[in-house]
Amino acid sequence: NAGVTQTPKFRILKIGQSMTLQCAQDMNHNYMYWYRQDPGMGLKLIYYSVGAGITDKGEVPNGYNVSRSTTEDFPLRLELAAPSQTSVYFCASRLDRTKDGYTFGSGTRLTVV
Protein backbone atom coordinates (compact mmCIF):
# COMPACT_ATOMS: atom_id res chain seq x y z
CA ASN A 1 0.00 0.00 0.00
CA ALA A 2 1.19 3.50 -0.80
CA GLY A 3 -0.76 5.02 2.12
CA VAL A 4 -1.35 8.75 1.75
CA THR A 5 0.31 10.39 -1.25
CA GLN A 6 0.74 14.14 -1.51
CA THR A 7 1.89 16.13 -4.50
CA PRO A 8 3.81 18.29 -5.07
CA LYS A 9 6.45 18.05 -2.34
CA PHE A 10 7.58 21.64 -2.81
CA ARG A 11 6.08 24.68 -4.47
CA ILE A 12 6.80 28.38 -4.68
CA LEU A 13 3.86 30.64 -5.52
CA LYS A 14 3.65 34.32 -6.18
CA ILE A 15 1.13 36.41 -4.25
CA GLY A 16 -2.28 36.13 -5.90
CA GLN A 17 -1.59 32.89 -7.73
CA SER A 18 -3.72 29.80 -7.23
CA MET A 19 -2.85 26.13 -6.93
CA THR A 20 -4.21 22.76 -5.88
CA LEU A 21 -2.45 20.47 -3.44
CA GLN A 22 -3.23 16.88 -4.27
CA CYS A 23 -3.89 14.14 -1.73
CA ALA A 24 -4.78 10.52 -2.46
CA GLN A 25 -5.10 7.49 -0.20
CA ASP A 26 -5.48 3.85 -1.17
CA MET A 27 -6.60 2.46 2.20
CA ASN A 28 -10.34 3.01 1.66
CA HIS A 29 -10.37 5.42 4.59
CA ASN A 30 -13.54 7.41 5.05
CA TYR A 31 -12.07 10.33 6.99
CA MET A 32 -9.57 12.69 5.38
CA TYR A 33 -8.00 15.87 6.70
CA TRP A 34 -5.84 18.79 5.69
CA TYR A 35 -3.52 20.32 8.27
CA ARG A 36 -0.97 23.08 8.11
CA GLN A 37 2.16 23.12 10.25
CA ASP A 38 3.86 26.42 10.94
CA PRO A 39 7.27 26.63 12.66
CA GLY A 40 6.98 26.18 16.42
CA MET A 41 3.24 25.58 16.23
CA GLY A 42 1.05 22.52 16.53
CA LEU A 43 -0.77 21.25 13.46
CA LYS A 44 -3.90 23.23 12.68
CA LEU A 45 -6.87 21.70 10.89
CA ILE A 46 -7.92 23.44 7.68
CA TYR A 47 -10.70 21.20 6.32
CA TYR A 48 -11.87 17.67 6.82
CA SER A 49 -14.16 15.16 5.16
CA VAL A 50 -16.03 12.18 6.59
CA GLY A 51 -16.81 10.66 3.23
CA ALA A 52 -17.24 11.30 -0.47
CA GLY A 53 -19.36 14.39 -1.06
CA ILE A 54 -19.06 15.62 2.54
CA THR A 55 -16.63 18.32 3.65
CA ASP A 56 -16.48 20.73 6.56
CA LYS A 57 -14.34 23.53 7.89
CA GLY A 58 -11.71 23.10 10.54
CA GLU A 59 -9.95 25.73 12.64
CA VAL A 60 -8.28 27.76 9.86
CA PRO A 61 -10.30 27.41 6.61
CA ASN A 62 -10.02 30.97 5.28
CA GLY A 63 -8.31 31.16 1.90
CA TYR A 64 -8.78 27.46 1.15
CA ASN A 65 -11.33 25.21 -0.47
CA VAL A 66 -11.69 21.45 -0.75
CA SER A 67 -13.72 18.86 -2.57
CA ARG A 68 -14.25 15.13 -2.05
CA SER A 69 -15.70 13.60 -5.19
CA THR A 70 -14.23 10.16 -4.47
CA THR A 71 -13.19 8.25 -1.37
CA GLU A 72 -9.58 8.25 -2.51
CA ASP A 73 -8.94 11.92 -3.33
CA PHE A 74 -9.12 15.07 -1.24
CA PRO A 75 -7.53 18.05 -3.04
CA LEU A 76 -6.92 21.38 -1.29
CA ARG A 77 -7.34 24.51 -3.37
CA LEU A 78 -5.60 27.80 -2.59
CA GLU A 79 -7.11 30.83 -4.28
CA LEU A 80 -5.25 34.14 -4.33
CA ALA A 81 -2.22 32.93 -2.39
CA ALA A 82 -0.96 35.15 0.42
CA PRO A 83 2.36 35.12 2.34
CA SER A 84 0.43 33.97 5.43
CA GLN A 85 -0.21 30.69 3.62
CA THR A 86 3.48 29.87 3.59
CA SER A 87 3.55 26.62 5.54
CA VAL A 88 3.93 22.87 5.36
CA TYR A 89 0.67 21.17 4.48
CA PHE A 90 -0.16 17.65 5.57
CA CYS A 91 -2.97 15.46 4.38
CA ALA A 92 -4.10 12.66 6.69
CA SER A 93 -6.68 9.93 6.70
CA ARG A 94 -8.22 7.37 9.04
CA LEU A 95 -10.82 4.67 8.63
CA ASP A 96 -13.47 6.17 10.90
CA ARG A 97 -13.84 8.10 14.13
CA THR A 98 -13.39 5.01 16.28
CA LYS A 99 -9.90 4.54 14.88
CA ASP A 100 -7.98 7.41 16.34
CA GLY A 101 -4.68 6.97 14.53
CA TYR A 102 -4.04 9.13 11.53
CA THR A 103 -2.00 8.11 8.53
CA PHE A 104 -0.20 11.21 7.32
CA GLY A 105 1.24 12.03 3.94
CA SER A 106 4.80 13.30 3.65
CA GLY A 107 3.73 16.92 3.28
CA THR A 108 3.88 19.78 0.80
CA ARG A 109 6.15 22.70 1.60
CA LEU A 110 4.60 25.84 0.15
CA THR A 111 6.25 29.25 -0.01
CA VAL A 112 4.31 32.32 -1.12
CA VAL A 113 6.48 35.24 -2.20
Place this chain on the structure above:
Amino acid sequence: KNQVEQSPQSLIILEGKNCTLQCNYTVSPFSNLRWYKQDTGRGPVSLTIMTFSENTKSNGRYTATLDADTKQSSLHITASQLSDSASYICVVPSGGTYKYIFGTGTRLKVLA
Protein backbone atom coordinates in the same frame (compact mmCIF):
# COMPACT_ATOMS: atom_id res chain seq x y z
CA LYS B 1 -9.35 26.34 27.31
CA ASN B 2 -8.30 22.95 25.98
CA GLN B 3 -4.55 22.87 25.56
CA VAL B 4 -1.69 20.45 25.07
CA GLU B 5 1.73 21.61 26.21
CA GLN B 6 4.99 19.78 25.71
CA SER B 7 8.39 20.11 27.29
CA PRO B 8 11.18 20.55 26.68
CA GLN B 9 10.93 22.32 23.34
CA SER B 10 14.19 20.75 22.28
CA LEU B 11 16.63 18.23 23.67
CA ILE B 12 20.10 17.05 22.70
CA ILE B 13 21.43 13.77 24.04
CA LEU B 14 24.27 11.38 23.27
CA GLU B 15 23.61 8.10 21.56
CA GLY B 16 22.87 5.36 24.05
CA LYS B 17 21.45 7.68 26.69
CA ASN B 18 17.86 7.71 27.91
CA CYS B 19 15.49 10.65 27.85
CA THR B 20 11.97 11.56 28.89
CA LEU B 21 9.60 13.90 27.11
CA GLN B 22 6.63 15.48 28.85
CA CYS B 23 3.09 16.29 27.77
CA ASN B 24 0.58 18.16 29.94
CA TYR B 25 -2.99 18.55 28.80
CA THR B 26 -6.03 20.42 30.01
CA VAL B 27 -8.48 18.74 27.63
CA SER B 28 -11.79 17.69 29.08
CA PRO B 29 -13.45 15.30 28.76
CA PHE B 30 -10.44 13.07 28.23
CA SER B 31 -10.55 9.83 26.28
CA ASN B 32 -7.06 9.11 25.02
CA LEU B 33 -3.66 10.54 24.21
CA ARG B 34 -1.42 9.61 21.33
CA TRP B 35 2.29 10.13 20.75
CA TYR B 36 3.56 10.68 17.21
CA LYS B 37 7.10 10.75 15.85
CA GLN B 38 7.82 13.16 13.02
CA ASP B 39 11.06 12.80 11.11
CA THR B 40 12.36 15.90 9.36
CA GLY B 41 10.51 16.45 6.09
CA ARG B 42 8.01 13.69 6.79
CA GLY B 43 4.51 13.39 8.18
CA PRO B 44 3.92 12.27 11.78
CA VAL B 45 3.76 8.54 12.48
CA SER B 46 1.87 7.12 15.44
CA LEU B 47 4.01 5.57 18.19
CA THR B 48 1.43 4.67 20.78
CA ILE B 49 -2.00 5.52 22.16
CA MET B 50 -2.86 5.76 25.84
CA THR B 51 -6.48 5.35 26.89
CA PHE B 52 -7.99 6.62 30.11
CA SER B 53 -7.49 3.35 31.97
CA GLU B 54 -3.89 2.74 30.93
CA ASN B 55 -0.88 3.82 32.98
CA THR B 56 2.04 2.44 30.98
CA LYS B 57 2.52 1.11 27.49
CA SER B 58 5.70 0.10 25.72
CA ASN B 59 6.57 -0.03 22.04
CA GLY B 60 10.12 -1.31 21.74
CA ARG B 61 12.45 1.28 23.26
CA TYR B 62 9.57 3.74 23.70
CA THR B 63 7.53 3.68 26.91
CA ALA B 64 4.60 5.99 27.41
CA THR B 65 2.99 6.72 30.76
CA LEU B 66 -0.25 8.42 31.60
CA ASP B 67 -1.49 9.97 34.82
CA ALA B 68 -5.09 10.96 34.19
CA ASP B 69 -5.37 12.55 37.64
CA THR B 70 -2.59 15.06 37.04
CA LYS B 71 -3.28 15.16 33.28
CA GLN B 72 0.28 14.33 32.38
CA SER B 73 1.89 11.91 29.99
CA SER B 74 5.51 11.11 29.36
CA LEU B 75 7.41 9.35 26.62
CA HIS B 76 10.58 7.64 27.75
CA ILE B 77 13.16 6.61 25.17
CA THR B 78 15.67 4.00 26.25
CA ALA B 79 19.15 3.52 24.79
CA SER B 80 18.67 6.26 22.21
CA GLN B 81 19.78 5.78 18.63
CA LEU B 82 20.64 8.30 15.94
CA SER B 83 17.38 7.38 14.21
CA ASP B 84 15.45 8.67 17.22
CA SER B 85 16.32 12.21 16.13
CA ALA B 86 12.91 13.67 15.32
CA SER B 87 10.07 15.73 16.72
CA TYR B 88 7.73 13.98 19.12
CA ILE B 89 4.17 15.25 19.17
CA CYS B 90 1.48 14.67 21.77
CA VAL B 91 -2.13 14.69 20.51
CA VAL B 92 -5.39 14.66 22.46
CA PRO B 93 -8.91 14.55 20.99
CA SER B 94 -11.20 17.27 22.27
CA GLY B 95 -14.60 15.91 21.41
CA GLY B 96 -16.24 16.03 18.00
CA THR B 97 -15.16 14.47 14.76
CA TYR B 98 -12.20 16.71 14.04
CA LYS B 99 -11.19 18.37 17.26
CA TYR B 100 -7.73 16.96 17.86
CA ILE B 101 -5.35 19.21 19.72
CA PHE B 102 -1.73 18.87 18.69
CA GLY B 103 1.10 19.87 20.98
CA THR B 104 3.96 21.89 19.50
CA GLY B 105 6.30 18.95 19.90
CA THR B 106 9.71 18.24 21.38
CA ARG B 107 12.57 18.29 18.93
CA LEU B 108 15.05 15.57 19.91
CA LYS B 109 18.54 15.34 18.49
CA VAL B 110 20.71 12.33 19.23
CA LEU B 111 24.43 12.82 18.72
CA ALA B 112 27.01 10.14 18.02
